[in-house]
Amino acid sequence: MPEALQAVFATEGLIWLLCGVVAAGLVRGFAGFGSGMIIMATASSVLDPVAAVIFMMMAELIGPLPNLRAAWRDGAPRDVGRLMIGATLAVPPGIWLLANFTGEAFGWVVSVTILILLVLLMSGWRYQGVLTPHLTVGTGALGGFMCGFAGIPGPPVIMLYMSSRLPISVIRANFLLYLLAIDVVMIAVFWGSGLFIWEVAVLGLFAGIPNLIANIAGARLFDPNAEGVFRTVAYIVIAASAILGLPVWN
Numbered sequence: 403m404p405e406a407l408q409a410v411f412a413t414e415g416l417i418w419l420l421c422g423v424v425a426a427g428l429v430r431g432f433a434g435f436g437s438g439m440i441i442m443a444t445a446s447s448v449l450d451p452v453a454a455v456i457f458m459m460m461a462e463l464i465g466p467l468p469n470l471r472a473a474w475r476d477g478a479p480r481d482v483g484r485l486m487i488g489a490t491l492a493v494p495p496g497i498w499l500l501a502n503f504t505g506e507a508f509g510w511v512v513s514v515t516i517l518i519l520l521v522l523l524m525s526g527w528r529y530q531g532v533l534t535p536h537l538t539v540g541t542g543a544l545g546g547f548m549c550g551f552a553g554i555p556g557p558p559v560i561m562l563y564m565s566s567r568l569p570i571s572v573i574r575a576n577f578l579l580y581l582l583a584i585d586v587v588m589i590a591v592f593w594g595s596g597l598f599i600w601e602v603a604v605l606g607l608f609a610g611i612p613n614l615i616a617n618i619a620g621a622r623l624f625d626p627n628a629e630g631v632f633r634t635v636a637y638i639v640i641a642a643s644a645i646l647g648l649p650v651w652n
Contacts, residue, residue, distance in 0.1 A: 423465075423610070490587050
């Protein structure tokens with residue numbers, strides 16, 4: 403057996419990491435988002451901050467691919483492109499901060515950020531304005547910074563789109579496209595900055611196999627006409643990932 407695979411199976415907490423990526427894949431396939439929060443909530447309790455982010459982005463790299471074609475058809479790729487302009491510029495400073503952060507503080511920041519998102523969403527507030535190019539690029543930049551720092555690029559973008567009046571099919575598709583694109587950017591930046599850890603990358607790719615299967619299953623559960631179910635599942639996922647990620651469980 404290759405040494406890389408031996409290292410994968412010897413990883414402490416492997417069963418919890420795999421449970422996390424399966425749950426994340428089901429949610430990602432159904433809702434288009436939330437998987438990073440679930441994986442980071444699990445990974446941050448098992449791995450150090452940099453390794454947790456690498457594991458998350460590698461596990462998420464192949465999982466959403468079966469749903470990519472439908473997302474491109476249903477979503478708004480031009481808006482996603484604007485998100486990625488901002489995200490690409492803001493990822494590097496976020497990664498710099500991540501590399502200089504302690505593990506316990508990292509866990510608190512991730513969970514508190516997620517809980518703030520949940521409160522804002524459940525308050526019922528809705529954005530009534532137009533999703534202008536400047537607003538979209540700025541939101542992408544905030545998401546990119548949070549991705550580099552905490553491995554969770556979704557909260558600002560989730561807040562923008564779920565508080566909008568767009569159909570949930572468009573919202574879900576945009577989430578899928580944006581999160582996959584930012585994973586690619588993250589891998590490139592980690593590689594270029596010398597932070598890439600091959601052993602953790604192999605572990606993440608291994609975990610990507612059950613993640614892919616779960617993504618397919620989750621996509622089959624999605625109903626574009628059931629907005630209430632969509633939002634309820636989203637709220638439950640956000641709350642659970644935040645609570646499980648609190649350092650008090652370590």
